[in-house]
Amino acid sequence: xxxxxxxxxxxxxxxxxxxxxxxxxxxxxxxxxxxxxxxxxxxxxxxxxxxxxxxxxxxxxxxxxxxxxxxxxxxxxxxxxxxxxxxxxxxxxxxxxxxxxxxxxxxxxxxxxxxxxxxxxxxxxxxxxxxxxxxxxxxxxxxxxxxxxxxxxxxxxxxxxxxxxxxxxxxxxxxxxxxxxxxxxxxxxxxxxxxxxxxxxxxxxxxxxxxxxxxxxxxxxxxxxxxxxxxxxxxxxxxxxxxxxxxxxxxxxxxxxxxxxxxxxxxxxxxxxxxxxxxxxxxxxxxxxxxxxxxxxxxxxxxxxxxxxxxxxxxxx
Numbered sequence: 001x002x003x004x005x006x007x008x009x010x011x012x013x014x015x016x017x018x019x020x021x022x023x024x025x026x027x028x029x030x031x032x033x034x035x036x037x038x039x040x041x042x043x044x045x046x047x048x049x050x051x052x053x054x055x056x057x058x059x060x061x062x063x064x065x066x067x068x069x070x071x072x073x074x075x076x077x078x079x080x081x082x083x084x085x086x087x088x089x090x091x092x093x094x095x096x097x098x099x100x101x102x103x104x105x106x107x108x109x110x111x112x113x114x115x116x117x118x119x120x121x122x123x124x125x126x127x128x129x130x131x132x133x134x135x136x137x138x139x140x141x142x143x144x145x146x147x148x149x150x151x152x153x154x155x156x157x158x159x160x161x162x163x164x165x166x167x168x169x170x171x172x173x174x175x176x177x178x179x180x181x182x183x184x185x186x187x188x189x190x191x192x193x194x195x196x197x198x199x200x201x202x203x204x205x206x207x208x209x210x211x212x213x214x215x216x217x218x219x220x221x222x223x224x225x226x227x228x229x230x231x232x233x234x235x236x237x238x239x240x241x242x243x244x245x246x247x248x249x250x251x252x253x254x255x256x257x258x259x260x261x262x263x264x265x266x267x268x269x270x271x272x273x274x275x276x277x278x279x280x281x282x283x284x285x286x287x288x289x290x291x292x293x294x295x296x297x298x299x300x301x302x303x304x305x306x307x308x309x310x311x312x313x314x315x316x317x
Contacts (some may be wrong), residue, residue, distance in 0.1 A: 130253040132242040140248070148191070148256060148316050154304040157248035160219045164255035166190040167216060175200030177211040177266045187216040189255040192290075192314040196258070199289040208281045211267050214259035217252035225250075242306050251294060257313045269310045279309045290314050 134154045143162045152158060162250060168190040171178060176196065178186055188196070203210045217225065224245045233239035251257045261267045261276035273279055283293065291314050297307040 009314045049275065093267050121151065132238060132304055152249065152251050152254060154249055158253050161246060162253060167255055170215060173197055173200045175204030177179050179211055179213060182213055186212055192256055195314055199286060202285060203281065206281060208278055209259045209262045212258045212280055213267055213269060214262045216255040218249060219247050219253060222250045222253060223247035259310045260312060261310060274309045286312055290316050
């Protein structure tokens, strides 16, 4: 709705002022013309020349006519003044409505990309072919803000001094082996041990051989792991970024991730594990116990990493 024209508002205010002025002038002129007497009754007043306390018939008739004309003019101006006042009030109400509308909160616009926190997911294939790349802006999560559901990926990293609470050495889980060369090195948050115990029992009942070959890794351990993959790929950082997280960006630092394996894969991770019975069983059953596969096949552009059928994170039941 457009605002009333400014000239119309000004003109209406002038009309109101004019009506008031006219009424005042008429009142003054009438008083002068009548010699200052009061006409409440036709036979009471003061003569025009002041010679008599009683008006003659001509003076009464003349003043009666003047009074009637004054009343008619005043009534006309009163009607015009009321009309002008009403129009001015309508304009004021209309302006108030427009002002209220303009002050209402407008839909928020998206902030510029530079001011947005990193997304939990990576760009779609249509926007980039380098699905393994890290974003220009990376959010460091304060240790005090880390929870069991904290998202850690290429856009969100953990602080270098973050150590999860309640780390517990994992051993003697029925149905899940700890290979001899990994004994005394597998730590997880104690909160997830009941879920692991239940999953191990289910695997054992199904005749599935499972082992855990990796779990919590500190920031410094992840740095060494990442550097190993850079070296393994001849210094090719892009190749390393596809299969290994940079320090701070690994879910292993949360203490709620385990890398499973099986004797059929030599208790190792990698392509040898993908086609095993254990991998297939985990894909079907692990979610029942609160685990999720972090890097599924075909979702590289979302996760930023190549498929890892062994990497399972516990998110709580």
